[in-house]
Amino acid sequence: MGILQGVLEDELQRLENTKTYYKALVSELPKGxxxxxxxxxxxxxxxxxxxxxxxxFVYIGKKxxxxxxKVETQLLKRKQIEGQLKVVIKQxxxxxxxxxxxx
Numbered sequence: 001m002g003i004l005q006g007v008l009e010d011e012l013q014r015l016e017n018t019k020t021y022y023k024a025l026v027s028e029l030p031k032g033x034x035x036x037x038x039x040x041x042x043x044x045x046x047x048x049x050x051x052x053x054x055x056x057f058v059y060i061g062k063k064x065x066x067x068x069x070k071v072e073t074q075l076l077k078r079k080q081i082e083g084q085l086k087v088v089i090k091q092x093x094x095x096x097x098x099x100x101x102x103x
Contacts, residue, residue: 029078
């Protein structure tokens, strides 16, 4: 049982490091989603996010601008990393549950 416990402890440490890494990546990326609005026959992109209980809208630019594409890519990357972070948190929970059997 000592070998299995050691492997689980190593896995727990690896998962904790991965969780910290993902949280750091998420904190660097913008939060929210894109909102596209039509104003005076042109389409404009805004980033919508929650600030406390209020929803904030930040102007990004015209729909076809490079900045709008960059922000869209960053938001998609954040969503992907947040999904991976949820998986890691579930795995941490499972490993901790398994380690309780050894104590």
